[in-house]
Structures are given as C-alpha cells and as structure tokens.
Amino acid sequence: MARLPILAGNWKMNCDHLEANYLVTSLGAALGDMNYDTAKAEAVVIPPFTDIRTVQTVIDADNLPIAYGAQDVSTQDNGAYTGDISTSMLTKLGCTYVVVGHSERREYHGESNELVGAKAKKILDAGMIPIMCCGEALEVRKEGTHVEFVLGQIDAMLAGLSAEEVAKSVIAYEPIWAIGTGETATAEDAQEVCGAIRARVGELFDAATAEAVRIQYGGSVKSSNVKEIMAQPDVDGALVGGASLKADEFAKIVTFYK
DSSP states (O other), X not given: OOOOOEEEEEOOSOOOHHHHHHHHHHHHHHHHHTTOOTTTOEEEEEOOGGGHXXXXXXXXXXXXXXXXXXXXXXXXXXXXXXXXXXXXXXHHTTOOEEEEOOHHHHHHHOOOHHHHHHHHHHHHHTTOXXXXXXXXXXXXXXXXXXXXXXXXXXXXXXXXXXXXXXXXXXXXXXXXXXXSSSOOOOHXXXXXXXXXXXXXXXXXXXXXXXXXXXXXXXXXXXXTTHHHHHTSTTOOEEXXXXXXXXXXXXXXXXXXXX
C-alpha cells in the first residue's frame, strides 16, 4: 500500500486572522509556482481556532490544494465547558485534521495518553482524522529508553481504537528535545522510533493496519533536512512548526519529492 506523505504545518499560537489570510494565500501561490503535485504529498495547515474560518474562506475561494485542521478539541459535545471547542464546530468549518496530544498540551495542560486517545476517538467519530502526537524528553533519550517510552504512549493512546480507526489516523513522533530548539533527530533516529511505532501497531492490530497508518516526524524540520528524513521507509510525513510560518519555506518542505 502506498502511503501518501502528509506535511502538516502547526502554526501554534501565531498569526491573527489577517496574518493567516496572507500566509495561506502566499502558501497557495508558492505551491503553484513549484508545480505542487497532490498525488505525491498532502499539504496541511493547522492554524489557531480564531483563524480557521479565514483559512477556510481563502482555500475555498481560490480552490487551493491545501487541507486544514485544528490544534486541539474537546471530548465534550457541547455545554458548560468554557474555552473548549467541539468536533461539530470543527466539522462545520470543514476541518479534515485535528492535532491531539502535542507535547505542549501535555506539558502546559497536563494531558494524558488516555485523554489523547479519547480525543482521537471523538475526532474519528466526527469523520475527521486525528494527528496523535508522541515523543520523549531529553532525559529519556539520554537514558536510552526512548523507544520503550514512546511505545508506552502508543499502547495507551490506541487502546480504545479499532484497527480500522487506527489505519485512518496519523501518528506524529516528535522528540520533545528537538521541538523549536534547532536540534533535529537524525534521519536514523527518526526511523528507529517511527519503525518501532509501526511494528507496535502491527502487534496491537495487524499487518494491514501497520502498513496503512501514516507516521510523521516532527522537530525542527526544514527544507534543508526534509529530504533525508522523508527518505526513511517508515516516515510518511512531517509535523512542521516554525518553518510552516514562512510560505516559501513550507512550500519547499511540501514539495520535498522534487
């Protein structure tokens, strides 16, 4: 089975709606200039909640070949949950993807693997695709227990999902020590963990599910290193942070296959 590479730009808490308008318009133009081929890679932007409607309007109006989604979601459908966003709010905005369990959500909001799994289930039930994040801190990497640690996250996150649901999902491996630091795991480091994740999915479910699930690497990905990372057999894309805020740079990352 050929897995379509997915290059997703996580804008984090950057860009107001005016800046979002300019950024997604510029990205569309840059992808056009580079003759971006949607059959070779999938371009995705993950803006803040306040920008999603603007991004939707620009993409729809200009028929841009870009998917989009949200940075988080609630496990609740509606009600007295001040500040939360429901899956139905996101589906009405045309979102395809939702990132869950990013290391910053885990660190600053205390999100557990079990909560990430519950959110992923909610996203799938709503007809969207979760991008489930996992990854180790520097101390875990130094101890040499990073593979075991990440597989523990995978076990807990996927416990409530079916094989069919996992096959539709995206898993993003992001070593925390490489996010926004300029430090990047080597291509071999990325392959070691992404390969272990795919093997574990095969153990938990079956070979077909392991073959179908897309696994991203994230952590200081840029146009200068994306080709080497994407050449690894078990890396099916990248979750890109800072570099996705620059239209030309992100367009180069999306068109890594050239």
